[in-house]
Amino acid sequence: MLLGLLIGAALPLRAQTGPSDASANQGPITVKAEALSRRADDLHDAVASPSRDAYSIHDQAAGFFDVLQRETPLVRPKPHFMDRERVDGHVGTVDGMIETAQRRWDHYKMKTADVPPAELDGAIAYARDLREQKRADFDQTGQMPENQMGVFRYAKAKLEGGMVELNARMALMAARIGEAFTYATLVHEAAHARARAAGRLSPEHVIDGEVEAYRVQYLWLKVVDPSMDRLIVLHVTLSIYLKQHPADRVTAQAISYVSHLIDLYDTGGEETKLREYVKKLGYEEGDHDHDGGANPAATPLRA
Numbered sequence: 001m002l003l004g005l006l007i008g009a010a011l012p013l014r015a016q017t018g019p020s021d022a023s024a025n026q027g028p029i030t031v032k033a034e035a036l037s038r039r040a041d042d043l044h045d046a047v048a049s050p051s052r053d054a055y056s057i058h059d060q061a062a063g064f065f066d067v068l069q070r071e072t073p074l075v076r077p078k079p080h081f082m083d084r085e086r087v088d089g090h091v092g093t094v095d096g097m098i099e100t101a102q103r104r105w106d107h108y109k110m111k112t113a114d115v116p117p118a119e120l121d122g123a124i125a126y127a128r129d130l131r132e133q134k135r136a137d138f139d140q141t142g143q144m145p146e147n148q149m150g151v152f153r154y155a156k157a158k159l160e161g162g163m164v165e166l167n168a169r170m171a172l173m174a175a176r177i178g179e180a181f182t183y184a185t186l187v188h189e190a191a192h193a194r195a196r197a198a199g200r201l202s203p204e205h206v207i208d209g210e211v212e213a214y215r216v217q218y219l220w221l222k223v224v225d226p227s228m229d230r231l232i233v234l235h236v237t238l239s240i241y242l243k244q245h246p247a248d249r250v251t252a253q254a255i256s257y258v259s260h261l262i263d264l265y266d267t268g269g270e271e272t273k274l275r276e277y278v279k280k281l282g283y284e285e286g287d288h289d290h291d292g293g294a295n296p297a298a299t300p301l302r303a
Contacts, residue, residue, distance in 0.1 A: 029071045039064055083229040085178050092174020094137055094166065097183040098128055101220075104180060108223045119191070119212075120219040127164075127190035135193075136164040136186065138171065146253060147301040150185040152192040159197055164189040169253060176254040177234050180224045184217050184261060188303050191216040206285045210278040211271065217303075218269040221261060228265050234258050253301075260301045 046052050046060050090096075105124055109116050130136040144151070144167050154162030166185060174182045191213040195201040201209045225231055235258045242251045267273035281302050 039067075082233050083225075083227060084233050085180070085225070085230040087176065087178040087234075089175050092171045092179045092182050094131060094186070097174070097179045097186055098131055100179040101183045101187070102128070104224055117219050119216050120187070120223070123187050123191040123194055123216045124220075126194040127186050130164055130190055130193060135162065136190070137166070138168045139165040140168075142168065144168070147256075148303070149257065149301065150189045150303045152189045152196070154193070154196050154201075156203065159199055162193055162196055164193055169250065172250045173254045173257060176238060176251055177258060181231075181234075181258070181261065184220050184224075185303050187220050188213045188217040204285060206283055207275065207278055210281075210283050211274045213303075214264060214267075214274055214278060215269055218264055218267065218274070221265050222269075225265075228262070231258055231262050231265065235262065256301045 043060060043064050046057050101124060105121075127136065139151075144165070146167075146169070148167060149170060150164065150166045152162055152164050164186070166182075166189075170182045170185065192201060192209060195209060195212055200212070221228075221231075235255060238251055238255045238258065242248060242255060245251065264277065267277050281300055283302075
């Protein structure tokens with residue numbers, strides 16, 4: 001009898017301590033994303049089903065959200081490794097930009113299952129032709145505004161001819177960001193030259209011309225940097241370097257140029273967004289040289 005009393009006295013103690021100790025050792029109740037998705041699909045099906053009444057749907061929804069509040073979704077995101085542009089620090093040249101671009105373009109065409117954009121293909125070929133004709137080079141005057149990366153100068157009275165000039169600072173900027181990205185301006189200006197030869201470019205339709213050229217430039221960025229990782233890494237890396245060397249004007253301008261390319265990338269190449277982007281940069285109708293309007297020094301960095 002005494003043994004029975006002792007066992008009976010011990011039972012309540014187990015009931016009080018056992019479950020609380022067990023729950024203290026358990027972590028949060030987790031649920032996989034796949035299971036959560038299935039439950040949500042079942043609830044969607046219930047709502048859409050004509051055979052389910054409002055009361056049964058309400059009960060299922062209440063159960064779904066009650067369980068959801070007691071569980072923690074188990075999320076295991078796929079690792080994402082940032083892609084870095086290989087920059088070896090050499091000073092850029094127009095020929096180097098063209099050769100680098102051609103290698104990357106040829107590689108892109110071999111590996112992609114999509115049809116390469118015809119407008120980009122044409123501009124890349126035209127940039128090479130311009131260089132061979134000695135119609136593409138760095139500005140030799142030293143008078144191009146710092147915020148103007150390139151210009152296509154042409155004669156109003158004829159479609160043929162015209163000269164593409166790049167800001168001479170682009171040679172030094174290539175040492176910071178690589179020739180593949182400085183080529184973005186060259187292909188932009190080559191798109192202008194190609195459009196002029198085809199009769200599409202005129203001072204009366206500057207906005208349309210810039211939209212076309214910036215779309216080609218955007219398409220090039222998608223080739224060289226499909227995820228925009230390389231631009232982001234360049235921007236962060238250069239910004240850290242500039243904090244340590246605040247007097248480095250080349251790095252400061254390289255950051256501005258990368259920021260400009262990121263803003264262009266964010267348009268997604270969409271017509272409406274490109275048009276807004278061009279107008280925000282201050283381009284105006286009547287700009288004969290496509291060099292940024294009447295007062296380029298008062299505008300953001302372009303091309």
